[in-house]
Amino acid sequence: MRKNLGILFLIVALAMLNACSSSKTSESESPDELPPAEEVSTDEVPLAMEDPEQQEVAEPSTEPPVETAVAPPVQEATPESPTPTVETVQYTVQEGETLMKIAFETYGDLYKWKSIFEANKEKITDPNSIPKGTIITLEKPETPFVIERSGEKYLIKLGDTLVKISDDIYGTSAKWRRLWQNNRQLIKDPNKIFAGFYLYYTMTPGDQQEADQLKQQLKPAPLANSAPQVPENTLQPMGVTTEEAGAERTPATGTGQ
Numbered sequence: 001m002r003k004n005l006g007i008l009f010l011i012v013a014l015a016m017l018n019a020c021s022s023s024k025t026s027e028s029e030s031p032d033e034l035p036p037a038e039e040v041s042t043d044e045v046p047l048a049m050e051d052p053e054q055q056e057v058a059e060p061s062t063e064p065p066v067e068t069a070v071a072p073p074v075q076e077a078t079p080e081s082p083t084p085t086v087e088t089v090q091y092t093v094q095e096g097e098t099l100m101k102i103a104f105e106t107y108g109d110l111y112k113w114k115s116i117f118e119a120n121k122e123k124i125t126d127p128n129s130i131p132k133g134t135i136i137t138l139e140k141p142e143t144p145f146v147i148e149r150s151g152e153k154y155l156i157k158l159g160d161t162l163v164k165i166s167d168d169i170y171g172t173s174a175k176w177r178r179l180w181q182n183n184r185q186l187i188k189d190p191n192k193i194f195a196g197f198y199l200y201y202t203m204t205p206g207d208q209q210e211a212d213q214l215k216q217q218l219k220p221a222p223l224a225n226s227a228p229q230v231p232e233n234t235l236q237p238m239g240v241t242t243e244e245a246g247a248e249r250t251p252a253t254g255t256g257q
Contacts, residue, residue, distance in 0.1 A: 086140075087139075087140040088137050088138060088139055089138050089140050090136075090138075091135070091137075093130045093132060094132065097130065098113075098128070098196060099116050099124075099130065100194060101196060102116065103115075103116055104197070106138055107141055108145040108147075115139075119137055119138075124136070148200075150202065151200040152202075153200050154200070155196075156193055156194065156196065156197050156198070156199060161176075162176035162179050162193065163176045166178070169201055171213075172210075172211075172214055177190075182200055183200060
């Protein structure tokens, strides 16, 4: 009995000794102060890489690429130049003049009659008829226009054509181009000429001789079988002699026999 108690006491003593040694070891290993906490990183967490096999492959687009419009460079605004002052002159309309004639003699362009009319509407009521003495305002041309007057002048009449005028002057219509070439300032279109204008033509001695011959050929020849003309004062009534024609006839009287 005493032997068992001794063994039990010995086991308890060994256990207590082992417990004491363990506590000292843990106290020697633990420091007095705790170590400072590590700083927490503020960097963003990288996105997790997806599995290449799980990534969807984008199909190629069939739409054409959109071009990016590039804005044009901004240009500095240049100061506007002042409008040049138009110099004008006063013109007195002469008898028989028209706006087309005035436009041609002033600018060399008869179609500028419209601008003259627009600038003088308060003075011109009818552009086809301008009274003599009307004072109108004309824009002064930069360079004065000079009409080329080469040769003799011909006044264009209503119904005239270059063919007809050529026939009247040269005796043939074949020279109408010659008239046109000599009047290119006035006649832009050979199919359009205007009455009231003068055109000019040249006539050489050879042209004059040829024209006379052609005009002579065009004259109608007299009829061969035509009866000769008798003067009117020689015609007498039928059955009356020359002497009787002037005598006064008296009725016959009876003798009573």
